[in-house]
Amino acid sequence: MAVTITENASKELKRFLEDGGNGEASVLRIGILSGGCSGFEYDFRFVQEAEIDADNDTISEQHGVKIVVDKKSNLYLDGTTVDFYESLEKRGFTFENPNAVKSCGCGSSFSV
Template sequence: MAVKLTERAAEEVKRFQKEHNFGDDMVLRIGIAAGGCSGFSYTLNFDDSFDDKVDTKYDHHGVAVVVDKKSALYLDGTTVDWYESLEKQGFTFENPNAVKSCGCGSSFQA
């Protein structure tokens, strides 16, 4: 499986790219970092580099998504969505590999 970006999340990524005048060479890099209250934190950023030796590249709804192979071990099957309500908005991660997650959903334990 892979990391999946929903159509709503892809629309938000495209809006952000357009708003910040990012070129077509920019990809959305999704990964993990040590830290957070549960052990690992999710990372999302834009990057203009891709190395097929250490990265895997996907296309979801017209958005190029890159995941490094180390992060892919923890993110396999994860769905990234966009959530918006009156009190908050942002990307959410539905990770089937997470044994435990923090209350805010920004970190997890595998």
């Protein structure tokens, strides 16, 4: 799998699912979109299983969370680790992408 989620990130994702903050969606889609201040931005959202395209998506389960990544995004996210960070100053998911040449200050966009 091109993308790995840490156990810490999976705990937060499962908590979100249990709290019902995603409606009926149950699969985490991780991908990229054109845009952001650095050229690409991360697409990180829950989707319905019916939205998975078996011909175009790679599906895995990590730490009890189903993850889907499309083929195009796999090219840019290969080796990426998603973690969850929590401190007094900030809280949220982080992306450690070895393919990113530069990232913006907020960490949600990158260029390759």
